[in-house]
Amino acid sequence: MNTLTTIPINHYLIFCSMLFSIGVIGVLIKRNALVILMSVELMINSVNLLLAAFSAYSNDPAGQIFVFFIMVVAAAEVAIGLAIFVLIYKTTHSIDIDVLNKLKW
Amino acid sequence: MTILIALVPLLPLLGFIILGLGYRGIPKRVAAILGPGTILISFILSLIVLFNFRLSPFAFRFFDWISLGPVSIPFEFLIDSLSILMMLIITGVGFVIHVYSIGYMSHDKGFNRFFAYMNLFIFFMLILVMSANYAVMFIGWEGVGLCSYLLIGFWFKNQQFNNAAKKAFIMNRIGDLGFLLGMFLIFTTFKSFGYQVVFEQAKTMSAGSGTMVAITMLLFIGAVGKSAQIPLYTWLPDAMAGPTPVSALIHAATMVTAGVYMVARSGVLYVLAPVTMEVMGITALATMLMTAAIAIFQNDIKKVLAYSTISQLGYMFLALSVGAFTGAMFHLMTHAFFKALLFLGAGSVIHALEGEQDIRKMGGLKNALPKTYWTFLVGTLAIAGLPPLSGFFSKDEILGNVFGSSLPLWVVAVGVSMMTAFYMFRLLFLTFAGKNRGSDPQSLKIHESPSVMTIPLIILAVLAFFGGFLNIPEIMGGSGMLKEFLAPVFADAVRLNQLQPHHVAARLEWSNMVVVLLLVLLMAYVAYRKTVNRDPGTASRNVLIRLIENKFYVDEVYDYLFVRPALRISDALQKFIEERFIDRIVNGTGTLVVRFSNGIRYLQSGHVGMYLFFMIIGILLILFINIFL
Numbered sequence: 001m002n003t004l005t006t007i008p009i010n011h012y013l014i015f016c017s018m019l020f021s022i023g024v025i026g027v028l029i030k031r032n033a034l035v036i037l038m039s040v041e042l043m044i045n046s047v048n049l050l051l052a053a054f055s056a057y058s059n060d061p062a063g064q065i066f067v068f069f070i071m072v073v074a075a076a077e078v079a080i081g082l083a084i085f086v087l088i089y090k091t092t093h094s095i096d097i098d099v100l101n102k103l104k105w
Numbered sequence: 106m107t108i109l110i111a112l113v114p115l116l117p118l119l120g121f122i123i124l125g126l127g128y129r130g131i132p133k134r135v136a137a138i139l140g141p142g143t144i145l146i147s148f149i150l151s152l153i154v155l156f157n158f159r160l161s162p163f164a165f166r167f168f169d170w171i172s173l174g175p176v177s178i179p180f181e182f183l184i185d186s187l188s189i190l191m192m193l194i195i196t197g198v199g200f201v202i203h204v205y206s207i208g209y210m211s212h213d214k215g216f217n218r219f220f221a222y223m224n225l226f227i228f229f230m231l232i233l234v235m236s237a238n239y240a241v242m243f244i245g246w247e248g249v250g251l252c253s254y255l256l257i258g259f260w261f262k263n264q265q266f267n268n269a270a271k272k273a274f275i276m277n278r279i280g281d282l283g284f285l286l287g288m289f290l291i292f293t294t295f296k297s298f299g300y301q302v303v304f305e306q307a308k309t310m311s312a313g314s315g316t317m318v319a320i321t322m323l324l325f326i327g328a329v330g331k332s333a334q335i336p337l338y339t340w341l342p343d344a345m346a347g348p349t350p351v352s353a354l355i356h357a358a359t360m361v362t363a364g365v366y367m368v369a370r371s372g373v374l375y376v377l378a379p380v381t382m383e384v385m386g387i388t389a390l391a392t393m394l395m396t397a398a399i400a401i402f403q404n405d406i407k408k409v410l411a412y413s414t415i416s417q418l419g420y421m422f423l424a425l426s427v428g429a430f431t432g433a434m435f436h437l438m439t440h441a442f443f444k445a446l447l448f449l450g451a452g453s454v455i456h457a458l459e460g461e462q463d464i465r466k467m468g469g470l471k472n473a474l475p476k477t478y479w480t481f482l483v484g485t486l487a488i489a490g491l492p493p494l495s496g497f498f499s500k501d502e503i504l505g506n507v508f509g510s511s512l513p514l515w516v517v518a519v520g521v522s523m524m525t526a527f528y529m530f531r532l533l534f535l536t537f538a539g540k541n542r543g544s545d546p547q548s549l550k551i552h553e554s555p556s557v558m559t560i561p562l563i564i565l566a567v568l569a570f571f572g573g574f575l576n577i578p579e580i581m582g583g584s585g586m587l588k589e590f591l592a593p594v595f596a597d598a599v600r601l602n603q604l605q606p607h608h609v610a611a612r613l614e615w616s617n618m619v620v621v622l623l624l625v626l627l628m629a630y631v632a633y634r635k636t637v638n639r640d641p642g643t644a645s646r647n648v649l650i651r652l653i654e655n656k657f658y659v660d661e662v663y664d665y666l667f668v669r670p671a672l673r674i675s676d677a678l679q680k681f682i683e684e685r686f687i688d689r690i691v692n693g694t695g696t697l698v699v700r701f702s703n704g705i706r707y708l709q710s711g712h713v714g715m716y717l718f719f720m721i722i723g724i725l726l727i728l729f730i731n732i733f734l
Contacts, residue, residue: 028718031714097712098714101711102711104711
């Protein structure tokens with residue numbers, strides 16, 4: 001019994017679902033690219049947490065290993081995303097995604 | 106030994122691959138060594154095979170070519186006296202013609218390409234004669250057709266030459282279809298393609314059965330196409346569009362004799378189908394007579410020889426139709442010598458006159474081209490059948506057999522023999538004797554061909570002169586060497602032949618020979634009187650002669666009956682099916698996609714938020730489908 005399993009699994013599920021939904025809503029309604037990126041992070045981390053919880057409950061460390069991988073990939077992705085935003089800011093002096101509507105039709 | 110035999114066809118293939126892949130980079134000098142060199146080695150190997158051959162055929166398989174369940178078609182060779190004879194003719198005459206081509210094609214830009222094609226042709230021809238079953242034979246059969254097409258259309262910038270090539274190819278396809286159907290029928294009847302298996306089983310079957318007649322008739326259609334007999338002969342005169350060495354090798358010495366070889370090889374099947382033998386005899390006779398008549402009135406040096414070739418092939422089929430298989434193969438061999446010689450001689454004349462082929466504009470070339478003249482003379486004497494040249498012996502054997510079979514056939518065959526003598530001497534006299542009728546500047550530049558061209562002529566002249574001694578008939582005290590050599594191959598066919606020509610008394614045979622000889626000499630004299638120092642342009646305007654001069658309008662009739670209807674049908678199909686249906690379906694698909702895309706492309710609005718929204722809707726949809734459906 002480790003400390004993770006002292007809390008019932010339902011709580012994890014509900015908490016992570018809420019966290020994920022907040023992330024989704026953030027992605028949908030925010031226009032600031034930086035905030036969208038943060039919302040995406042939120043979604044990723046909610047999934048991470050759920051993975052860790054499930055792995056603890058099923059006594060399988062593979063899930064937790066996975067979490068590490070996801071964190072590494074997410075870090076790399078954020079680095080690229082931020083670099084793109086820096087370039088966008090340099091050209092448009094804004095990181096509002098509604099400005100980025102040149103590529104269409 | 107196996108390796109040596111495998112190398113015989115593989116070397117020309119190797120030559121083709123090297124010359125074909127590197128034809129831009131390889132210098133002419135290398136190609137001139139490589140092209141004929143591979144054939145020479147093949148010829149030497151064939152000689153080694155001949156000397157190690159002990160009259161018992163042996164077959165060996167290299168690999169299973171096609172195996173489907175119980176059916177297995179091996180890629181195998183059969184080496185017996187018949188295939189060895191053909192191998193020697195193909196590589197021997199082929200080598201000589203290759204050497205000649207070095208000189209003849211020396212100014213041509215496609216020098217390497219030419220040798221590549223020629224080597225490929227030799228390869229396929231060897232496959233054709235060395236195969237041990239009909240399926241492998243068919244590879245060679247189709248391959249030589251392809252090479253013939255490529256080489257007739259060798260100067261592909263001339264549309265007429267291309268048309269000639271296409272004509273040859275299409276005409277051959279008609280025959281090939283017959284051959285293919287015959288093959289299938291053989292397979293369904295005997296459950297095998299192998300010669301040995303098929304003939305072994307065929308021997309036990311009753312003569313004249315429907316299947317046997319069908320098989321042999323279908324195979325004969327194949328032979329008619331390849332060996333240019335009525336009704337599929339019209340491609341051969343047009344095939345003269347190719348370079349002259351090609352005419353000599355493919356359209357005189359080897360490929361066109363493939364049909365004769367195939368029928369001789371399938372002799373056992375043919376003797377069991379007397380109906381086919383009769384059809385073959387009639388076809389051969391009609392072809393001989395008709396094309397010999399046409400040859401008399403042709404004015405193109407190569408066309409005369411082309412029609413003569415068809416006529417001589419008719420001789421071979423006539424011999425086959427009376428069961429004289431050895432006679433047919435003997436004539437095939439001597440014909441390969443003297444007709445190759447005549448074509449190469451004609452090539453030498455054309456080369457000297459820089460492309461002039463009309464014999465009305467030649468004449469008096471005897472002094473300018475002495476070597477060509479003398480060798481051409483040997484060829485003419487040989488084909489006319491004067492003793493002791495090769496053509497005399499081979500023709501005599503055929504005529505003797507035909508005489509023993511039926512008198513009317515013999516009379517017609519002798520008539521064709523006379524016509525042969527006439528048109529050949531006419532050709533000889535018009536070309537070499539008398540005064541030059543060409544334009545003046547032409548006669549000044551005439552020069553004998555280089556020795557790379559004249560030496561092959563001399564070699565072939567020697568062969569055409571002495572080739573007949575291989576098979577001196579018994580009544581002249583000869584042993585019939587070739588006959589003995591080929592006897593094991595044809596033993597079964599000869600034994601089963603019910604229409605075997607009866608033996609002719611020696612005295613009758615002698616008298617026949619003398620009669621034929623006198624008639625031939627008479628025709629030579631007539632040809633001399635008709636041509637030398639006369640203006641060849643003033644022929645009489647007789648209706649019959651006009652008919653023959655225009656080649657019996659066969660090309661026109663075919664054009665009217667087959668070519669134009671086919672074109673008209675294609676035209677109609679293009680207008681109705683192609684444009685109204687196929688085009689509309691294809692274009693309609695495109696238009697539909699364009700219209701649909703025009704409608705929905707505005708979804709790509711450029712708003713990132715919108716895209717995200719769609720993405721999430723999509724994910725939710727997938728989730729929904731996964732969970733609830």
